[in-house]
Amino acid sequence: MFSALGRFAARRRLWVVIGTLIFTVVAGGWGSGVLSRLGGGAGFDDPGSESVHADEIVAAPLGRYANDIVALYESPDKTVDDPAFSGPLQSALAAVPRTDIVRLESYWTTKSPDFVSKDKHATYVAIQLNSSNDQQRVLQLRAIQDKLKVDGLTVRFGGLTSMTDQVNRQTLRDLLFAEALSVPILLILLVLIFRSFIAAALPLLIGFTAAFGSFAVLRFVTFFADISTFAIQVISILGLGLAIDYALLMVNRFREEMRNGHSVDEAVRRTMITSGRTIAFSGLIVAMSFAGLTVFPSRFLLSMGFAGAGVTLLAVLATLTVLPAVLRYAGPRVNSRKERRNQSAAVPPTEGRWYRLTHTVMRRPLAFTAVIVVVLVGLGLPFLGVNWARPGDWVLPAQADARLVTQKLAADFSHDPAKLVTSVVEGEADTAALDAYARRLDAVANVDSARVTGTATEQARLAIGYSIDPMSREARTMVEKLRAVPPPQGTKASFTGMPASRVDIVDMVISRMPWMALFVAVVSFVVLFLAFGSVVLPLKSIVLNLLSLSASFGAIKLIFQDGWLSGVLGFVPVGAIDVNFPVLIVAIAFGLAMDYEVFLLSRIREEMERTGDPVESIALGVQHTARIITSAALLLVVVVGGFVISGITFMKMAGVGLLIAVVVDVTIVRGLLVPATMRLLGRAAWWAPAPLRRVWEKFGVREVSDADEIDLAPRPAGV
Numbered sequence: 240m241f242s243a244l245g246r247f248a249a250r251r252r253l254w255v256v257i258g259t260l261i262f263t264v265v266a267g268g269w270g271s272g273v274l275s276r277l278g279g280g281a282g283f284d285d286p287g288s289e290s291v292h293a294d295e296i297v298a299a300p301l302g303r304y305a306n307d308i309v310a311l312y313e314s315p316d317k318t319v320d321d322p323a324f325s326g327p328l329q330s331a332l333a334a335v336p337r338t339d340i341v342r343l344e345s346y347w348t349t350k351s352p353d354f355v356s357k358d359k360h361a362t363y364v365a366i367q368l369n370s371s372n373d374q375q376r377v378l379q380l381r382a383i384q385d386k387l388k389v390d391g392l393t394v395r396f397g398g399l400t401s402m403t404d405q406v407n408r409q410t411l412r413d414l415l416f417a418e419a420l421s422v423p424i425l426l427i428l429l430v431l432i433f434r435s436f437i438a439a440a441l442p443l444l445i446g447f448t449a450a451f452g453s454f455a456v457l458r459f460v461t462f463f464a465d466i467s468t469f470a471i472q473v474i475s476i477l478g479l480g481l482a483i484d485y486a487l488l489m490v491n492r493f494r495e496e497m498r499n500g501h502s503v504d505e506a507v508r509r510t511m512i513t514s515g516r517t518i519a520f521s522g523l524i525v526a527m528s529f530a531g532l533t534v535f536p537s538r539f540l541l542s543m544g545f546a547g548a549g550v551t552l553l554a555v556l557a558t559l560t561v562l563p564a565v566l567r568y569a570g571p572r573v574n575s576r577k578e579r580r581n582q583s584a585a586v587p588p589t590e591g592r593w594y595r596l597t598h599t600v601m602r603r604p605l606a607f608t609a610v611i612v613v614v615l616v617g618l619g620l621p622f623l624g625v626n627w628a629r630p631g632d633w634v635l636p637a638q639a640d641a642r643l644v645t646q647k648l649a650a651d652f653s654h655d656p657a658k659l660v661t662s663v664v665e666g667e668a669d670t671a672a673l674d675a676y677a678r679r680l681d682a683v684a685n686v687d688s689a690r691v692t693g694t695a696t697e698q699a700r701l702a703i704g705y706s707i708d709p710m711s712r713e714a715r716t717m718v719e720k721l722r723a724v725p726p727p728q729g730t731k732a733s734f735t736g737m738p739a740s741r742v743d744i745v746d747m748v749i750s751r752m753p754w755m756a757l758f759v760a761v762v763s764f765v766v767l768f769l770a771f772g773s774v775v776l777p778l779k780s781i782v783l784n785l786l787s788l789s790a791s792f793g794a795i796k797l798i799f800q801d802g803w804l805s806g807v808l809g810f811v812p813v814g815a816i817d818v819n820f821p822v823l824i825v826a827i828a829f830g831l832a833m834d835y836e837v838f839l840l841s842r843i844r845e846e847m848e849r850t851g852d853p854v855e856s857i858a859l860g861v862q863h864t865a866r867i868i869t870s871a872a873l874l875l876v877v878v879v880g881g882f883v884i885s886g887i888t889f890m891k892m893a894g895v896g897l898l899i900a901v902v903v904d905v906t907i908v909r910g911l912l913v914p915a916t917m918r919l920l921g922r923a924a925w926w927a928p929a930p931l932r933r934v935w936e937k938f939g940v941r942e943v944s945d946a947d948e949i950d951l952a953p954r955p956a957g958v
Contacts, residue, residue, distance in 0.1 A: 241519070245511030245563045249504060252564035259561045263451045270454025273461060273471070274411070282467045282538025283630055283819060288743035289722075293663040293735035297700055306656045307376055307400035308366040311644045313393045318359040319346060324392065331389045332364065339379040342367040353654035361647065365656045368400065376400045377407070397644025398657065402632045405641050407468050409886050414472045417881025418450075418479070424877050425483065432487075432870045438494065438573040442486035442874075445562055449482035449554040450475055456549040460542060467539040472882075472890060474546045477827065480878035481525065482554040484871040485518045488838060489562050491867045494573050503570040507563050515559055517841040520770045521834040522555030527762040528830030531755045532822065535748065540822060547826065593865035593910070597858040600911055601918040608915045611907060612786065619789030622796045628710040628815030629741040636886040637811050654687075659736050660703040660721065662689075666730030667697050676732075677701055679724050685717045705738070710815045714738040715745075748818045755822065763833055770837065771844060772935035773925045779916055780840075784832040787908050791828065791900035792821060799892050808895070810888045820892050827893075828900035831875070835909055838871075839864050843917070844925075853924070857917045865910065872905040 248255050284291050317324040329347055337343075345364045346354035355362050364387070368379045380400050388394050396405075422443070429439030453475045457466055492514040496506035529551060532544030566573065588594055600607050632641040648655040662680065664673065673691050680689035685707045693700040703721065707713050718738045726732035760781055767777035795816065797803045802812035843860030850856055879901070882894025917924055927935060 248563035249567040255564035266455035267451035273458035285747040290735040293733035309398040395640040402641040445486035453478035478550040485558040525830035526551040594862035604915040604918040619793040662701040668727035672727035787904040
């Protein structure tokens with residue numbers, strides 16, 4: 240199959256290249272429309288949760304009671320009572336169009352001292368917009384934002400809708416900056432790796448094709464699922480990184496086959512039979528890892544699952560169709576002039592550094608395995624003390640308006656208008672019963688106030704104020720106690736607000752995580768079994784990949800929850816980690832680790848079929864693949880670095896987690912632990928029970944099918 244695909248792409252190379260150019264232009268143009276189809280917020284909530292149910296009720300019959308915009312006004316030399324402060328501000332507020340506004344509260348409309356800072360040099364205005372749609376509220380905010388500004392006063396915008404708008408804008412800025420920074424670095428590294436500009440340009444060509452195509456994939460997904468704002472940055476950058484990795488492997492193998500004296504057509508065919516097959520299996524595992532995210536109902540994870548799987552398959556398709564055609568055009572020019580002049584310059588594999596290191600490890604496999612396992616498990620132990628959070632304004636840069644407003648309200652005001660839990664009562668209850676219920680809620684620890692703020696037919700809304708950190712363990716306890724308070728007889732109460740939605744999101748992720756892990760593990764097992772015909776190798780690979788994740792998770796807890804390196808990385812720790820983080824890291828990092836595992840095991844399998852020696856084949860396989868896997872990981876680290884330099888803490892968290900997981904996997908796991916465990920297992924690594932062996936012989940996809948496909952004569956070392 241892969242041989243036929245390679246022959247087709249090479250023979251019809253002109254049409255393939257023309258079709259690719261057309262696809263790239265159309266996909267980039269049409270796909271850019273996804274920016275106007277974003278679902279507004281990030282979509283972290285569980286649609287079936289109690290908090291979302293309460294939101295839906297208050298959005299319709301009762302009407303929302305939320306501070307979408309909190310405009311904070313400050314003056315260093317004027318107080319709120321000064322006519323030079325109050326006059327221009329009240330005039331500006333009076334001129335703001337009320338078309339999209341349900342409620343506008345200020346110090347002058349409420350006469351409440353809660354709206355004035357302790358030093359009286361600041362006040363805030365709380366505004367509720369009339370739309371129940373996140374995206375529409377952002378547009379309403381932008382329409383009135385300039386009208387809320389006052390000459391002579393410093394104004395900053397906080398509140399849920401302001402935060403959403405600022406996150407959207409920051410995410411798009413980060414995406415453009417990350418790609419503008421990473422592409423030149425990638426080109427320089429590729430030139431250093433291949434020592435040929437033509438060879439270096441090919442992975443970038445495939446990467447750009449996948450990157451433009453990723454926007455088309457994202458827009459396609461919007462027709463049946465809302466797309467999260469964060470999906471734009473994650474998917475487009477990963478699409479670029481995966482495509483470059485796959486193309487790197489293909490170009491590397493093609494160069495090797497050309498150095499071995501094969502014709503261009505034969506080199507393309509042999510590359511597709513070996514590396515093409517490896518890429519297909521690797522991409523399938525990565526795509527299925529993303530697909531595991533679809534077990535979660537939140538828009539963020541669901542859209543990331545659909546889009547991630549689609550972009551991964553697109554990267555594989557581009558590599559297996561476009562690249563063979565371009566390689567046929569490039570021919571010997573993929574090698575540097577020096578390599579073309581001196582075809583015998585390759586170092587024999589038995590003299591390579593990785594070959595010698597692998598034999599050193601295999602002389603003491605048990606000791607290496609024990610030490611590395613203990614170290615990786617130990618690195619993961621800090622994660623046991625994790626405190627979960629949900630994204631909020633804390634994900635923004637420290638100087639972002641929404642974050643500064645929150646900090647100012649918490650430090651200088653007696654009441655933070657954003658700290659509200661809303662209770663929705665369904666059922667018939669009179670005023671006395673509702674007031675009694677409010678008093679019971681007010682008696683819960685850490686609740687500052689509880690009052691009825693709206694009623695409709697057999698429905699009521701209560702606003703519950705609090706002053707503790709909504710991401711703290713105390714806030715979770717408060718929500719649990721509020722939900723345990725009995726509502727008026729014959730009614731049902733539901734709670735929403737930041738602390739309540741955090742509880743629901745955390746519970747949703749934790750309850751679904753085992754199913755996602757099971758799905759990814761089973762799919763990985765099946766794909767690896769079909770690739771290698773062994774039941775031992777898939778189990779070993781899954782366990783080793785979990786060890787890579789262990790080190791990453793432990794480091795993330797120390798860095799982002801405890802604040803290690805916060806100054807270096809440029810963020811302010813909040814004592815918690817976003818609960819979506821481990822899910823995203825498992826999907827991406829586990830898939831990438833399996834990616835490199837398939838690269839390595841495929842070459843070990845090829846060498847074992849050639850030599851018949853299960854020990855020597857390990858050393859040869861590592862030697863042939865170590866440099867290219869390390870190079871692929873280095874390029875991916877550059878791409879993932881776009882997450883690390885992001886101004887959004889959530890993206891920074893994902894970037895650091897992926898970077899650590901990739902580095903640990905490529906160096907410690909792939910370079911040391913895999914050879915050690917493979918040596919301990921010996922031939923048993925390739926074992927499968929007889930019934931499954933017959934299944935594999937019938938349905939499995941072999942690396943080498945017969946002598947007509949590819950000969951197994953000894954070859955020089957790869958690069």
